[in-house]
Amino acid sequence: MESFNLTTEPWIKVLDGKTNSEQMVSIKELLQNAADYRQLAGEMHAQDLAVLRLLEAILMTVYTRVDQDGEAYEWVTLNDKMHVQSDDDEIDSFTLLQILTETWLSLYKAGQFSDAVFDYLDKNKDLFDFFGDRPFYQVTAEQYDRFVPDNKKIAKGSGTVDLMQINRLISQSGNSVAIFAPKSANRKNKMTLDELVRWIITYQNFTGVTDKTKVKAKEKMSNSRGWLYTLNPVYAQGKNLFETLMLNLLLFNPNKPAYVQQRPVWEEDLGEYVKKRLSQVKPDNFAETYTVWSRLLHIEWQDGTPTVFSAGLPAFDSANAYNIEPMSTWRRNQKDGNYYPATRQLSSIDIAMWRNFGQYIDIEGRDESKEPLTVAWLNYLKSKKIVLNNQMVNLHTSGIISNGGATSLMPAAEFDDNLRIEADVLFDETEDRKNAWPERIEHMVDLSQKVGRKYYGFLMEIGRIRFGSQGAADFAGRKSQMFYDNLNEPFENWLSGLTGGDDRDEKQETWEKELRRVALKTLSEFLEIIAPRDISGTNDVQSNIFIAANKYRAGINKVMNEGKK
Structure with a gap:
C-alpha cells in the first residue's frame, strides 16, 4: 500500500539559517532542527501560516499532556498513543500555570524540542499518512459517500475541485481563466506530492465558496469559507524557526489559566467531528481551531493523478471566539456588542500594521478591539521575566484577501507585513496609563491618520476641479495612498527606535515634526506636476490648486495644534 507519512517524508519548505538556501524537510526534521532554519518558505506567506498553525497544534497537544521529560501531568491519564483517556478539569489554575510555564521555559532554555514530541509523532504516525486508512486532512471513499447526498457520491463523478483551484496562487475555477498565473496552462493542474500536501492544508484554511457540494444536513446550510480566510492574523516571528x-x-x-484538553482534528472521531460541525459548535481548544476543516476532502488516485472530491461543512459562530483563536485581531460590533474577527478587505490592503496599532494591544478606554491572545501570551512571558526583557518584538501578519464576491470569495490578493517594537514599549507597565507608551503611540497613530484625512480632503478638492464631483472620490482614493507610502517607513523607524527609558514628550515631539515634514513633502511632490485647469479652476468649483494647498497646510496646523491640547 502506498504511503507518504508527513512525519518522516520531506514536504515542508524552510530557509536554512546559515546558507539562506531552501530545503525540504519532514515534520520530524523540522522540529529536531528548528533553530537551524530561519523561517518557513512555502509558495506563499499564507501557506506558511497554515503550516505554522499545524505545527503549533502538534506542540500544544504534546506539551499540555506531558512535560519536557515526557512525564504525564498529574491531571491527565494517557493511553499508549498519548491521547487523553481521562482528565481532571478541576486542577488548581495556579498549579497548572506554574507547571506548564516550567515546561515552556525548559524547552526554551534547551533551544530544542524534547523527545516527547517525537514519541507522540511515532505513536501516531498512522494519523499523519497522506494515504492509508485515515488519510491526513482527508476522508476515505466510504466516509465521503456516507456524509454526502446520493447524487454527490464519488461514483457520480460530481463535486470535484481542480488542483488549479486548490493552488491559491492560481485559484482558477472552471468558469474563469486565471490569466496571470505562475504556471503555464498545461501545468496548472499538475502538482508534486509534497506540493499537494502543502496546498491541501492551505485550502482547508483559505477555502472560498465556489464549490456546490455539501455534507448532508437536516437544515439548510451554507458552505463555510476557510477559518483563516476570516481573520486578520497576528503572530510573533522570532530570529529563527x-x-x-x-x-x-x-x-x-x-487571560484565563485553566486546563483545556487540546484535541487536533486528526485525533477526532470523524463521525463525531462532522456531527459537531453540523451543530455549529465552536471549538473549545486552540489545537482544534488551528486544524479546523472547512471541507471533507477525498482524493481518488489513478495512475498517479489525483482527483479531489470536496464537500462543504458549515461554519461555526465566530462571535466572541477570542478565547479559542489566539492569532486573530478583533473588532467590536456596535449593534450586538460582540467581538468578531477583523477580516481584511481589498479596500484595506495597503493599510500597514502600525495604522491598526490599537488592535494589537490593550489601550486604556478603547473597547473597539480585543487584544489577541498571542500578544497577551508575550506579555505574560515578559511579565514573568522569562523572555523578551529589553528585546524587540516582531509582530507579523500574513493572509489572503478575497474578491468579496458572496458566491465565490476567490483569492484576490495576499498581504504580509510586520511591526517591530521593543517589548518594554509594547508592554509598558507605567501606572499612569495616559502616559504609557501604548496610549502615546495610539495617539500618534490617530494624529497621523487625521493629517492623512486632511490630505484626502485636498485631493477631493483637486478631483472636483479636474473631473467634477463624480470623479473626485475615485481620484482621491487612488492618490491618497501616496501620503501613507511616504509615511510608513518613517513611522516604522520611529516606532522600532523607541525604548522603555525614553523621554516620552521628547519622542512624541520628534514624531510630530517628522509627520509635518512628510505631510508637506507629499504636497510638494504633488505640486511638481500641475495642469492649467488646476490653476484656473472651473465655474462649478470656486477654487484652484493653490487655494486647496493653503487649506491643506492650515489643516495640518490645526490637527497638530489640537494634538498638543
Whole structure:
C-alpha cells in the first residue's frame, strides 16, 4: 500500500539559517532542527501560516499532556498513543500555570524540542499518512459517500475541485481563466506530492465558496469559507524557526489559566467531528481551531493523478471566539456588542500594521478591539521575566484577501507585513496609563491618520476641479495612498527606535515634526506636476490648486495644534 507519512517524508519548505538556501524537510526534521532554519518558505506567506498553525497544534497537544521529560501531568491519564483517556478539569489554575510555564521555559532554555514530541509523532504516525486508512486532512471513499447526498457520491463523478483551484496562487475555477498565473496552462493542474500536501492544508484554511457540494444536513446550510480566510492574523516571528514556534506556543490561555484538553482534528472521531460541525459548535481548544476543516476532502488516485472530491461543512459562530483563536485581531460590533474577527478587505490592503496599532494591544478606554491572545501570551512571558526583557518584538501578519464576491470569495490578493517594537514599549507597565507608551503611540497613530484625512480632503478638492464631483472620490482614493507610502517607513523607524527609558514628550515631539515634514513633502511632490485647469479652476468649483494647498497646510496646523491640547 502506498504511503507518504508527513512525519518522516520531506514536504515542508524552510530557509536554512546559515546558507539562506531552501530545503525540504519532514515534520520530524523540522522540529529536531528548528533553530537551524530561519523561517518557513512555502509558495506563499499564507501557506506558511497554515503550516505554522499545524505545527503549533502538534506542540500544544504534546506539551499540555506531558512535560519536557515526557512525564504525564498529574491531571491527565494517557493511553499508549498519548491521547487523553481521562482528565481532571478541576486542577488548581495556579498549579497548572506554574507547571506548564516550567515546561515552556525548559524547552526554551534547551533551544530544542524534547523527545516527547517525537514519541507522540511515532505513536501516531498512522494519523499523519497522506494515504492509508485515515488519510491526513482527508476522508476515505466510504466516509465521503456516507456524509454526502446520493447524487454527490464519488461514483457520480460530481463535486470535484481542480488542483488549479486548490493552488491559491492560481485559484482558477472552471468558469474563469486565471490569466496571470505562475504556471503555464498545461501545468496548472499538475502538482508534486509534497506540493499537494502543502496546498491541501492551505485550502482547508483559505477555502472560498465556489464549490456546490455539501455534507448532508437536516437544515439548510451554507458552505463555510476557510477559518483563516476570516481573520486578520497576528503572530510573533522570532530570529529563527524554533523561536517563532516557541513564542507562539500557548500552553494555556494567559487571560484565563485553566486546563483545556487540546484535541487536533486528526485525533477526532470523524463521525463525531462532522456531527459537531453540523451543530455549529465552536471549538473549545486552540489545537482544534488551528486544524479546523472547512471541507471533507477525498482524493481518488489513478495512475498517479489525483482527483479531489470536496464537500462543504458549515461554519461555526465566530462571535466572541477570542478565547479559542489566539492569532486573530478583533473588532467590536456596535449593534450586538460582540467581538468578531477583523477580516481584511481589498479596500484595506495597503493599510500597514502600525495604522491598526490599537488592535494589537490593550489601550486604556478603547473597547473597539480585543487584544489577541498571542500578544497577551508575550506579555505574560515578559511579565514573568522569562523572555523578551529589553528585546524587540516582531509582530507579523500574513493572509489572503478575497474578491468579496458572496458566491465565490476567490483569492484576490495576499498581504504580509510586520511591526517591530521593543517589548518594554509594547508592554509598558507605567501606572499612569495616559502616559504609557501604548496610549502615546495610539495617539500618534490617530494624529497621523487625521493629517492623512486632511490630505484626502485636498485631493477631493483637486478631483472636483479636474473631473467634477463624480470623479473626485475615485481620484482621491487612488492618490491618497501616496501620503501613507511616504509615511510608513518613517513611522516604522520611529516606532522600532523607541525604548522603555525614553523621554516620552521628547519622542512624541520628534514624531510630530517628522509627520509635518512628510505631510508637506507629499504636497510638494504633488505640486511638481500641475495642469492649467488646476490653476484656473472651473465655474462649478470656486477654487484652484493653490487655494486647496493653503487649506491643506492650515489643516495640518490645526490637527497638530489640537494634538498638543
